[in-house]
Amino acid sequence: MNKLLLVTTFLLLLFSCKEKSKPESITHYETVDYVKVGQLFDSIKPPYIIDVQNGKKRIVFIGCEHQADTNHPQFKAIEHYFEVMRPQIAFNEGGEDTEHYATPIAGILKNGETGMLKYCSDKASIKMMDGDMSDSLQFAYTSSYHTQEEWYLYYMIERLIVPFYFDKNKTEPLDTVFSKTTKGYFTRNGFKMSAEQLTLDHFKKVYKKYMGQPFDINNFDMEAFDYVNDNCKFCAIGRTSKIVRDSVLLTKIDNALDKYDRIIVTFGHGHALAVEPALRQIINRKRN
Numbered sequence: 561m562n563k564l565l566l567v568t569t570f571l572l573l574l575f576s577c578k579e580k581s582k583p584e585s586i587t588h589y590e591t592v593d594y595v596k597v598g599q600l601f602d603s604i605k606p607p608y609i610i611d612v613q614n615g616k617k618r619i620v621f622i623g624c625e626h627q628a629d630t631n632h633p634q635f636k637a638i639e640h641y642f643e644v645m646r647p648q649i650a651f652n653e654g655g656e657d658t659e660h661y662a663t664p665i666a667g668i669l670k671n672g673e674t675g676m677l678k679y680c681s682d683k684a685s686i687k688m689m690d691g692d693m694s695d696s697l698q699f700a701y702t703s704s705y706h707t708q709e710e711w712y713l714y715y716m717i718e719r720l721i722v723p724f725y726f727d728k729n730k731t732e733p734l735d736t737v738f739s740k741t742t743k744g745y746f747t748r749n750g751f752k753m754s755a756e757q758l759t760l761d762h763f764k765k766v767y768k769k770y771m772g773q774p775f776d777i778n779n780f781d782m783e784a785f786d787y788v789n790d791n792c793k794f795c796a797i798g799r800t801s802k803i804v805r806d807s808v809l810l811t812k813i814d815n816a817l818d819k820y821d822r823i824i825v826t827f828g829h830g831h832a833l834a835v836e837p838a839l840r841q842i843i844n845r846k847r848n
Contacts, residue, residue, distance in 0.1 A: 630665050635668055649824075677826045691813070698801060701756075724777070739758075
């Protein structure tokens with residue numbers, strides 16, 4: 561069974577349990593493996609735009625870089641497609657954005673492509689919907705496929721250590737940021753952690769156990785956690801995370817196309833490369 565089908569099955573069953581109803585029919589979406597996606601990165605330059613149409617139905621998926629350079633061509637692309645296709649609903653990556661931006665630049669500087677999408681959506685008087693899944697649901701899904709220590713280490717690296725490493729305006733030491741983030745973001749989103757797991761010392765112990773060397777914020781093995789790399793344990797956890805989020809996004813787009821004719825989406829360009837076959841599948845599906 562295709563992994564994306566397994567993911568969709570899991571999510572439908574989980575949603576049905578919460579809502580005490582029977583799960584909807586399960587769709588097998590056709591996607592590109594994330595190892596192959598990694599191999600394609602050097603051959604494309606964001607924005608990676610997928611524009612599929614079938615009769616009056618149309619989906620424009622703009623694969624973006626997560627950054628706030630106001631001169632990046634992805635922002636002109638978002639504006640352009642609002643003008644030429646007049647979307648009826650928009651989907652963004654990363655959660656809800658309830659702000660109303662006075663200018664495109666204000667949106668970009670505050671929230672990158674999502675801020676630009678929100679500005680254009682408000683201007684067009686359409687809804688911008690969260691195309692992603694909640695972190696709490698993502699954590700719950702990942703924990704069902706990997707041991708607690710494995711997904712603890714992976715998510716600490718992805719959501720905390722890597723952003724800290726690339727933060728050029730560091731104002732607090734790592735141990736302070738680690739404590740604040742684990743007690744705030746992680747525990748708030750259902751990432752169940754003991755008092756010991758909340759500490760940087762515990763993280764360092766787990767890192768050394770799996771990586772075979774002491775943790776050094778200036779020289780840790782980032783490649784061992786990059787989802788595009790094959791044959792490494794934590795890269796596979798990263799791919800699981802991407803796949804489950806793609807399945808949620810595709811289901812939301814598919815359902816929205818039953819009601820709307822024109823949909824615009826902004827997500828990372830890696831996601832765009834992965835879901836392109838599924839978008840063609842969705843646009844060509846017969847609907848009532």
